[in-house]
Amino acid sequence: MATRGERWLLELMADRARRLLDPSIVLVILEADRELHVVAASPERAARARVVPIEGSALGTIYRQGKPLAFERPLGAQADWLRELGLEAGPALIQPLETGQPGGGMLVAVRREESFRDADMSAFAALAANLTQRLAAERLAEQERLRYGVQQRERERARWARELHDDTVQGLGALRMTLANARDSGDPQQVLAAADQVIEGLNREVVSIRHLITELRPAALDDLGLEAALAALARRAQDVYGLEVALELSLPAQAQEQEGRLDGELETTIYRIIQEALSNASRHAHATRADVRVFVREGDLVVEIQDNGSGIEHPERLLQGAREARESSAAQPGKGVEAQESAERRYGGYGLPGMRERAELVGGELQLESQPGRGATVRLVVPLAQLGA
Template sequence: MTRERASAVAAWVSAAAGVALLAAAFLLELSGISARGELWTAAGAGGAFLLSLAILPAAGAHRFAVRARLLTAVGVSALIAVAALWQGSVKPDPSVLLLLIPVALLFATAGLALREASVEGRRSRLHQIRSRLDGAEAERRRWARELHDDTLQELAAAHVLLAAAAAAPDPAARSAGIADAREIVGRQIQSLRRLIAQMRPLALDALGLAAALEDLARHAHDRDGVEVEAEVEGLARLPAATETAVYRIVQEALTNALRHARAARIRIETGALGEGLRVVVRDDGAGPPPEGFTAGHGLRGMRERAELLGAALHVGPAALGGTQVTLDLPAQAM
């Protein structure tokens, strides 16, 4: 378990303890049994919420909203504690009410945090939309370049060959020209099939993620001559959005291993991780650079897809050399 994940678990445990103590304080307030017990229970709830606030990881898609809720819970706990202190006084002292000032400040801070959470959420959604549009535009440019540089020029060459064959008086020359044109058209049919598979693999919709990953490994082997293994047996069907995101992450990891790491052997494997799923892409290539991977190599898109799934993505050196990409999907993504 990573330090960040351990901090998140500890923060949620502390928050859960705070909720339990706050509920007990509410019951004591309603029953009026023990003002002293209510005071200490509410103070304990506030302390638990503050501890959760202190150890909550700085990163996270909903960090602002979570902090705002924790601050609100601290304010409620403080309000109950002040009420218990007032009720427990032998002779109620009006100066106790001055404690409501920091309570009011806590609620004001929580309100500002909620506003910031709303702004951050809107900013995050805009960033995700922009990233998706940028990614789609980059894919369109790549397809246009491949169609122009490869398919269009080859078809133009086939057109020239067919025109020359039609004008050739010699039957042998005519047959040779037609044969050459057919070879070019056959190559471009395969190229277009590969491009269509990259745009949206048919196996992903028809047969699921396991078949699509096996097909991806087979195409990579046939195209690049690199040994690519896919150990994905027993992988059940997942929600369509999850399968698409996992497939694109694996596809990008495989592309990086082939283009940048100069790998000779790549392995794709899946396995259970509690009630979730772990997906690993491991290669024997050059490994991560000394300064680590930058936002290039498609890493930003991989991280954004993982974040949308609520999954953890780790890219680093493999145990026996090369690079390992590990995607841990939680149960709720399945």
């Protein structure tokens, strides 16, 4: 019915209406599930969270009329709708809200004594129009945010699918071939040898699928926290890529107060960025060592991954390419996943755009520094103010 952002906006508008018209109470009411919900009120405690069914109520009848109404001195049945809202009868104004969604709403102002004048009514109507407009804009922005989240998940799935295909399916295919060739040879000796080879291969595949499962959602991140999850990630980087990883964590004070935990989204962001940076360092740069540091510097939380690999010739161009890939769908909202994916294909990978996006979603920035032959440094910088400090 109303998201947190919308509620905030509606509260703001209710407060503004109260300042403007000086009524005792302003309510914002929205329709949901054939009921009328008071989603915002000024003062805040007034009638907020009250729900009135549309069917069979006086308020519902007024709502269905869908037109502005002014009540001078509502008495008897005329004041039923006010009672349904738990309000005392008094001079009142109603403006319908066209939210553009299924169902609309109403803006209600009630005074104790003094009647509303014509000037009040037109000011109230203008306010309702403004509220409607801003609500529509907020809903559009919310849809964009949702869609972007969905796209991001789709891209991540595509990535894991590729990983499964390239590693696991190919590996299993090779094992099947070994076994089939041995059988076709008709030589029992060869079949036995192949069986040994295949068992060993299957063990490797099991280990690799286990790694993949852990990487999809590291249980340690939920259960044991960032430090333990990163230690496990470092061990796997050693096992899988032969990359030696040195970890150095000093978390900000607010994390220490919460048993070493940061905000869940931020922990995931830090983990995923380190994970991608380690994978890039060994896959592309043939690094043998990476230094991972998490620390606080001048009011920022800094996460740094420095590798000793082959380095990058134009890190700024690479990052710029990643930015364009990431922004292409924001610039062309209608084009959706395809536009974004084609931009990413032009640019290359999914890794850097993903890191960048994650950094920005927690209010931070991603930096990439490198020189050919001198390794590369990926850095996430998040202002501590963003952590609700």
